[in-house]
Amino acid sequence: MACCSGAIAAQIESAKQSATKKVEELKVKFTEMAAQGGEINIEPVKKDVKMQLAMMEDYANNPSKLLGCVPCGCCLPLGELGNVFRELAASFAGIVTVFTNGAIDTLVGFMNAVIRNLRGAVANLQSSYESLKDAGPLFSSIQAGLSDPSKKATALADLIAFRQRAALDKTSQTVGSVVEEMNKIATSPKLKEVMDVIGKLAIFIGEAPGKIRKAVQSTLSALSIIPCLSSMLGGAQQMLDSLEGFDQMFNADAVNKILKYASANKGVSPSSITGPISGLDSLLVQAEKMLK
Secondary structure (H helix, E strand, O other): OHHHHHHHHHHHHHHHHHHHHHHHHHHHHHHHHHOOOOOOOHHHHHHHHHHHHHHHHHHHHOHHHHOOOOOOOOOOOOHHHHHHHHHHHHHHHHHHHHHHOOHHHHHHHHHHHHHHHHHHHHHHHHHHHHHHHOOHHHHHHHHHHHHOHHHHHHHHHHHHHHHHHHOHHHHHHHHHHHHHHHHHHHOOOOHHHHHHHHHHHHHHHHHHHHHHHHHHHHHHHHOOOOOOHHHOHHHHHHHHHHHHHHHHHHOHHHHHHHHHHHHHOOOOOHHHHHHHHHHHHHHHHHHHHHHO
16 A cells, blocks of 8 residues: 555646646646637627728828818928828728638637636636645645555545635646647638737737827928827827727737637647646546545
């Protein structure tokens, strides 16, 4: 019995290290994805991208609309602003396609399932991680209880309390659910097309505001003789606000991270990712039976 007790105690200690490493790794990665925002309502997004494109094209063709109180912009130095919006419109036109040709619709359903499952997975991973990080005394107690009958009751109580607190089985299940939904994304025939476009969209949303502000500042300097410069930002600010609203609505950065993770883990089974976590829990169940 002492031989078996020593063997399982060593297995538990080794499994604890593997599980802690895996839980920490998943916690960091899943938190990064989950922190980006909520679920995607794709219909308003599809409507909004068309509006965004129309606005960019309008400002590209009629940059004087960016001037609030100036009655006529025909002789004003607005060429740079017009060129910036022309460039943005050309880039955005290629992005809009994926929202209007149906390519993204199916993937959004999978992504929303991932987003929903991520919330629970992150909470469970955090709880499991905190429990594992402070589990040193527990494993000493288990080892003592397995080798000394007088310490069995204490070890058993410690073990039961730990399993309830760490909830490794629940963590394994929620992580597995995320991986299953990720696999649905990864095997979609539309994945590559959508990934390419969403990657461009994330870059676009990150760069466009800076380009607009730079062009506005340059134009403001050139229009310094006009008394109502405060209204110059009217149209440009509307565009900036519109881009920010779209970013919050669609959350391109979050979608990009999810798609990349799904693609990188294509074909990976949930059990291969959760194995270290469920493996430790199985050993703890075995130890619990030995302590009873």
